[in-house]
Amino acid sequence: MSTIPSFGLGTFRLQGQVVIDSVRNGLELGYRAIDTAQIYGNEAEVGEAITASGVPRQDLFLTTKIWVDNYAPDKLVPSLEESLAKLRTDSVDLTLIHWPAPNNGVPLEAFMKALADAKEKGLTRQIGISNFNIELTKQAIAAVGKDAIATNQIELSPYLQSRKLVEFLQSEGIHVTSYMTLAYGKVLGDPVLATIAERRHATVAQVALAWALQLGYSVIPSSTRRENLASNLLAQTLHLTDEDMAQIAALERNGREVNPDGLAPTWD
Template sequence: MSIPSFGVGTFRLTGQVAVDSVRNALELGYRAIDTAQIYKNEADVGTAIAASGIARDQLFVTTKIWTANYAADKLVPSLRESLARLRTDYVDLTLIHWPAPGNGVPLAETMTALAQAKALGLTRQIGVSNFNIALTQQAIDVVGKGEIATNQIELSPYLQNRKLTAFLEAQGITVTSYMTLAYGKVLQDPVLGEIARKHGATVAQVALGWALQLGYAVIPSSTRRENLASNLLARDLKLDADDMAAIARLERNGREVSPEGLAPVWD
């Protein structure tokens, strides 16, 4: 299993804005696209992919199952609907979007249904999102070690989640970082600004480069073509030990997203 280290996110993008963002990303060389049922933009992503002319096997498409579809009789049908919107026979990765503890559907039922979706060929890989250590372990116990490809979690220089990431790495589960720029808050950080000046880079490139250097996958989004192009350059940035140590000291448990009823008890 492998997860591309750099992809484009589509959270909060819908309609022509989503189509244009994905189109620009694909033209710039992105080949991994992250969407979700709840984003209401799978059809827009599908439109951009279809218009790109890029062969399907050259792309890595991720979607996420929404909480309303966690039951055994709903998950696979809902994924088939996602595939229709995306205009594809399969996705490369399907995630459980939020653990939603207490929503009435046991995690074992949801994970079993997700594994069934993989067995049916609807998705090449499966994983989770926003799971803490205990819930990730429960998911592993259901589907087997080596089956969880990634846990997509909020991570930024202000929220480094070291306990969870260490657990995931020990389990061979790729860490996918979302909100790596903390809703743009890190862009004004003086420490990151100094590192950026040192390397002739942007602060966004430094934050993304930090995550990449730790071995995480990143999925930044933008509606601006120039930002999409600039973000890609983070792949070429080499931060030194002093840079990484300085960023490590920025940890402040600065979580931006923790919706009641959806989020777990965080580690």
Template structure:
């Protein structure tokens, strides 16, 4: 999966949202042993140091990894963003990350989009991050970000996207600009795994419901970053990359969209499209 600037964003990665302490260390270590090479974290997750420890102890070479982190809203100001990223790098035990995202829009637009995108571009110019992008941005905010740094410099918009919330307007706009969509919560906290449509497709392919949903998102061109604390699930999810759904099956899943948003924090969320 290649972005505007022709630097590939891996289509499949390991998420660490809500994982803390030894749990996240074990998840990342198990994931790396199973073959994952893309790790997604964030400042607000409070686990960057543990992710860094797990990577260091895994023995996997840094150049073989793709590490993403996200800047928290407290650090968007021009004089705070770069120092906060340097702090993240120290925790992650690396001199750069591969992708840095703005995690949510600035609450109340306290820091203008142009200011934090400019600061993010400065971090990239300093070699602290190879690529930059955004997360939880609606179309209007993406337009502001594009005006600030150019669409070609925005690698991805990471958004909640699953069969029950397909976010088609945002995805279509991003793709029209060459900005890749990264789907988070692709399994909708497990809610979609009990869907009979998903179950029937899984049975037809001798696959798991999770594999079906992840394959659906990837076939639409989205990157996915599922998390798991169970080694068996980590290994099973990884096998998604060998699964291909038919056009009819893709259409069946498309029909499941019901606009069911699971992440909508007051004070952070934009006016969703």
């Protein structure tokens, strides 16, 4: 697979047997895209679950992310090779720079070129970025060309819609991947979303995910519960009306959940 699937399974914060079970359940239910990262400390478990599942590697879309400690050009490729060994695969489908980490001592151009080098070596089919603002995305484009950047994976939810950044990415033809689409579960208690969910005979989680999908984003929700993994998948067939979408658009409140010091950029 080359294009980025619209629906995937996130593994952030899932460790040990919990992530093995989540990935196993997800694959059994029909998920075929799995998102992990070096810093999650679960690549080996994800690899174990995939191997045990018997799902052919060519049917899967695997994403990992390079951690900031590995941005130096002499470290990036070896760190990805280590990730591949843990994931038990010769290559991943997508590798992202996890955070721009503007002051970590490695120039953006250097780590973007090292990432492009990893692609040249066949370690990853596509490359991209995560948590980049407009200015840093422009610098990444200058380093490797916009056609090389498959996606910018960013925090997006009904409470954090980042319209300026999204508009820029779409104008450059860079796909948007939404993480934290449920805002750590905070949107699940939202009365507006609850009303829409009732109207559409859906769950609030399905409504929030369907909102992101209808805007053209990919989503990667995670869950430790099989019934939630199954339920989330149904967001793909839920159609929201223009009125529903307008009501969700009005929920914007700059509700950012993830903003680590030293790693995050200045947001647009």
